[in-house]
Amino acid sequence: xxxxxxxxxxxxxxxxxxxxxxxxxxxxxxxxxEKFYCLEMFPYPSGxxxxxxxxxxxxxxxxxxxxxxxxxxxxxxxxxxxxxxxxENAAIERNIHPAKWTRSNISNMKNxxxxxxxxxxxxxxxxxxxxxxxxxxxxxxxxxxxxxxAYKKEAAVNFCPKCNTVLANExxxxxxxxxxxxxxxxxxxxxxxxxxxxxxxxxLEYLDKxxxxxxxxxxxxxxxxxxxxxxxxxxxxxxxDFPIFTTRPDTIYGVTxxxxxxxxxxxxxxxxxxxxxxxxxxxxxxxxxxxKIKRSSEDYEKEGIFTGKYVLNPxxxxxxxxxxxxxxxxxxxxxxxxxxxxxxxxDFEFAKKYGLPIKVVIQNRDRSLNPETMKEAYVxxxxxxxxxxxxxxxxxxxxxxxxxxxxxxxxxxxxxxxxLKDWLISRQRYWGTPIPVVYCEKCGIVPVDEDDLPVIxxxxxxxxxxxxxxxxxKSFVETKCPKCGGEAVRETDTMDTFVDSSWYxxxxxxxxxxxxxxxxxxxxYWMNVDQYIGGIEHAILHLLYARFxxxxxxxxxxxxxxxxxxxxxxxxxxxxxxxxxxxxxxxFPSEVSDDLKCRKCDRPVTVGRVEKMSKSxxxxxxxxxxxxxxxxxxxxxxxxxxxxxxxxxxxSESGVExxxxxxxxxxxxxxxxxxxxxxxxxxxxxxxxQILKDYSSEGLEKEILYNINKTIKKVTDDIxxxxxxxxxxxxxxxxxxxxxxxxxxxxxxxxxxFLAYLYGLKIILMLLSPFxxxxxxxxxxxxxxxxxxxxxxxxxxxxxxxxxxTITLVVxxxxxxxxxxxxxxxxxxxxxxxxxLNNDRIKGLIGDKEIKKIIVVPNKLVNIVx
Numbered sequence: 001x002x003x004x005x006x007x008x009x010x011x012x013x014x015x016x017x018x019x020x021x022x023x024x025x026x027x028x029x030x031x032x033x034e035k036f037y038c039l040e041m042f043p044y045p046s047g048x049x050x051x052x053x054x055x056x057x058x059x060x061x062x063x064x065x066x067x068x069x070x071x072x073x074x075x076x077x078x079x080x081x082x083x084x085x086x087x088e089n090a091a092i093e094r095n096i097h098p099a100k101w102t103r104s105n106i107s108n109m110k111n112x113x114x115x116x117x118x119x120x121x122x123x124x125x126x127x128x129x130x131x132x133x134x135x136x137x138x139x140x141x142x143x144x145x146x147x148x149x150a151y152k153k154e155a156a157v158n159f160c161p162k163c164n165t166v167l168a169n170e171x172x173x174x175x176x177x178x179x180x181x182x183x184x185x186x187x188x189x190x191x192x193x194x195x196x197x198x199x200x201x202x203x204l205e206y207l208d209k210x211x212x213x214x215x216x217x218x219x220x221x222x223x224x225x226x227x228x229x230x231x232x233x234x235x236x237x238x239x240x241d242f243p244i245f246t247t248r249p250d251t252i253y254g255v256t257x258x259x260x261x262x263x264x265x266x267x268x269x270x271x272x273x274x275x276x277x278x279x280x281x282x283x284x285x286x287x288x289x290x291x292k293i294k295r296s297s298e299d300y301e302k303e304g305i306f307t308g309k310y311v312l313n314p315x316x317x318x319x320x321x322x323x324x325x326x327x328x329x330x331x332x333x334x335x336x337x338x339x340x341x342x343x344x345x346x347d348f349e350f351a352k353k354y355g356l357p358i359k360v361v362i363q364n365r366d367r368s369l370n371p372e373t374m375k376e377a378y379v380x381x382x383x384x385x386x387x388x389x390x391x392x393x394x395x396x397x398x399x400x401x402x403x404x405x406x407x408x409x410x411x412x413x414x415x416x417x418x419x420l421k422d423w424l425i426s427r428q429r430y431w432g433t434p435i436p437v438v439y440c441e442k443c444g445i446v447p448v449d450e451d452d453l454p455v456i457x458x459x460x461x462x463x464x465x466x467x468x469x470x471x472x473x474k475s476f477v478e479t480k481c482p483k484c485g486g487e488a489v490r491e492t493d494t495m496d497t498f499v500d501s502s503w504y505x506x507x508x509x510x511x512x513x514x515x516x517x518x519x520x521x522x523x524x525y526w527m528n529v530d531q532y533i534g535g536i537e538h539a540i541l542h543l544l545y546a547r548f549x550x551x552x553x554x555x556x557x558x559x560x561x562x563x564x565x566x567x568x569x570x571x572x573x574x575x576x577x578x579x580x581x582x583x584x585x586x587x588f589p590s591e592v593s594d595d596l597k598c599r600k601c602d603r604p605v606t607v608g609r610v611e612k613m614s615k616s617x618x619x620x621x622x623x624x625x626x627x628x629x630x631x632x633x634x635x636x637x638x639x640x641x642x643x644x645x646x647x648x649x650x651x652s653e654s655g656v657e658x659x660x661x662x663x664x665x666x667x668x669x670x671x672x673x674x675x676x677x678x679x680x681x682x683x684x685x686x687x688x689x690q691i692l693k694d695y696s697s698e699g700l701e702k703e704i705l706y707n708i709n710k711t712i713k714k715v716t717d718d719i720x721x722x723x724x725x726x727x728x729x730x731x732x733x734x735x736x737x738x739x740x741x742x743x744x745x746x747x748x749x750x751x752x753x754f755l756a757y758l759y760g761l762k763i764i765l766m767l768l769s770p771f772x773x774x775x776x777x778x779x780x781x782x783x784x785x786x787x788x789x790x791x792x793x794x795x796x797x798x799x800x801x802x803x804x805x806t807i808t809l810v811v812x813x814x815x816x817x818x819x820x821x822x823x824x825x826x827x828x829x830x831x832x833x834x835x836x837l838n839n840d841r842i843k844g845l846i847g848d849k850e851i852k853k854i855i856v857v858p859n860k861l862v863n864i865v866x
Contacts, residue, residue, distance in 0.1 A: 008631030226419025
């Protein structure tokens with residue numbers, strides 16, 4: 001970049017090497033010190049970090065460094081969420097083993113993270129693909145199996161033919177695989193599940209014990225768990241019980257049709273008996289491919305098809321038609337619903353569309369409802385009518401009464417329903433944790449002995465892109481039964497990779513312990529995680545599974561905490577505008593001219609809206625390029641300054657250049673003062689201690705101390721209380737601007753002013769060090785300090801110097817702001833009146849008007865009533 005810029009690359013590489021040499025970031029358990037566990041969600045080793053990673057890890061690094069300087073024993077580890085389908089796909093495409101591909105990616109990304117100067121304790125690094133890690137996945141699975149929480153059953157599953165694996169509901173987007181876009185089909189397979197539903201109530205209840213979590217995330221988890229109290233009622237279909245769950249039994253006399261999910265087990269039987277088999281099957285197959293979240297949304301078009309069958313309402317003996325409908329989900333209740341179009345808008349719209357009757361069973365208190373003229377469902381409270389034993393009752397009172405009646409008559413029972421279903425963990429692929437069970441013709445399903453763990457992934461597999469590669473390994477599949485010693489075959493399914501990330505934060509506490517997943521004394525000291533940082537996209541699944549695992553590990557005596565994460569910060573995305581040419585599609589910025597034309601064809605280019613970076617939009621920023629052009633500190637500073645952590649950040653090249661200019665100004669400011677600093681370093685250290693006591697000052701010294709202490713307080717509050725890292729940086733920038741405004745001859749004319757000035761420079765480096773650790777370490781040592789900033793104590797402020805000697809007095813006339821005047825703090829009331837009345841602007845506005853009253857609020861305002 002030329003000699004006019006500070007030598008960022010030389011400085012950064014120098015200090016990264018030094019920090020590694022002295023193992024500056026190594027952390028040990030110290031029972032005498034208060035701990036702080038700071039953790040960012042560990043990355044998948046895709047090969048290169050992106051700016052989203054840089055943002056996530058920069059936020060975490062600021063908090064970790066800050067807490068260290070506050071005296072905490074800080075645990076700040078990193079590792080790799082290394083299993084998953086991309087590595088297996090790479091094996092197929094590049095003819096390379098997934099382990100080799102993963103190792104190479106980890107090596108590259110590790111170098112990138114080190115180049116950014118993050119304060120990780122690399123001695124605690126873990127990688128989930130290593131047998132010494134996934135051995136404990138298998139061990140935990142076996143403990144769940146013993147407790148009846150891990151089980152196998154036949155289930156209809158989403159299956160991607162291309163990836164050749166089962167997909168969770170959340171991994172199906174618009175009926176297609178979230179990874180490859182292939183249309184998903186449904187298959188009946190024997191699958192392994194984990195009974196997370198046993199913990200549903202506690203998972204829900206404990207959300208209220210997490211004040212440090214965003215309300216948005218807690219609400220998303222509450223909705224996902226989906227607790228609802230109601231009644232299970234046995235309707236009759238072909239003379240057999242046909243149970244439905246409802247939270248509104250007060251409307252049960254208004255049922256005019258029933259609807260079931262396309263996935264309901266009875267659908268296949270209905271199709272076989274129907275005259276219109278093909279029509280029914282086509283509808284069912286089409287709806288199954290649709291996104292389930294969209295199917296259940298209010299604004300999605302409601303569709304259904306009549307089955308030709310009727311269901312008997314046990315309360316009134318009426319038979320109503322049975323439909324298969326797209327808005328009914330198998331995941332909720334029994335997969336069958338009673339439909340009351342008179343009092344449910346979704347049912348109303350469906351009834352109108354298919355010409356089904358509408359009955360009113362809750363009357364409006366103020367006006368009579370006529371089902372023939374209703375424009376929408378009546379969903380408010382009222383009085384039950386034509387409702388058997390609850391006729392004439394307020395409908396809310398009727399709910400309990402009708403449930404009592406249903407139970408008395410043996411027609412159903414009270415129940416609590418959850419939207420949450422058991423966790424399907426089976427995956428038909430190689431690159432994951434092998435499920436530690438074998439199948440013996442004599443003994444059935446037999447768990448592997450704990451002493452024989454880990455069950456290691458074999459090397460002799462074929463990656464064809466077809467069936468599960470594990471099936472191709474004879475040495476893996478063929479084994480002996482642990483129970484009888486006879487011939488047996490291994491399970492070839494591997495575990496969902498969410499298992500890997502559901503307890504990794506506990507493994508960091510004892511990464512090399514080989515007797516259990518972790519040492520109890522270590523987790524008792526370090527857990528729970530004090531600050532967890534990651535994307536909002538993990539708000540439901542990862543966080544829910546991690547909470548579940550911690551509760552299970554607590555119940556088997558391995559941990560003593562109820563929740564894994566004390567505080568949660570969900571950072572926003574990094575976004576950037578895109579460029580589009582009708583002829584050549586999306587363009588890289590280098591392919592667009594200054595006058596916004598395509599350099600390939602000279603056509604005008606459309607500038608797209610700011611959106612999430614993606615390779616397809618060609619708006620991805622390479623962090624390596626930013627580090628090469630401006631340095632790691634600039635990359636960190638921009639990404640922390642440009643937006644509050646929880647908001648989306650719009651990438652801006654001019655913003656990066658602005659951050660770089662600031663660091664050059666900082667470097668230049670110290671260049672001219674280094675020798676003086678070295679000469680007076682002992683005096684500065686003594687002065688630093690003195691000003692925290694009852695210290696009096698005046699003139700320029702007092703002004704400098706005010707600006708310094710005000711900044712310390714603001715930066716501390718912004719990091720500690722609000723995570724407003726951007727405004728913390730802005731405050732330090734303001735202090736630097738103030739320093740540039742000072743006349744050095746005046747500063748040096750008095751010893752105390754000069755010491756205050758040097759003390760402020762010391763403070764600037766300390767405040768900036770969590771954000772830009774390399775340049776501050778360099779300037780710190782250039783100034784004569786021998787310690788590492790990482791080990792320094794965070795500066796304290798003297799509250800006496802956080803308030804200015806002057807305040808801005810607001811002057812109003814009849815309550816409207818008319819002037820602002822700088823006055824001395826604590827000026828008495830009479831003097832404030834005089835100052836206000838003698839202000840030239842105020843005198844001109846009052847003129848000859850009569851002053852009725854003057855209201856004075858000291859240190860704030862004067863209101864003149866005329």
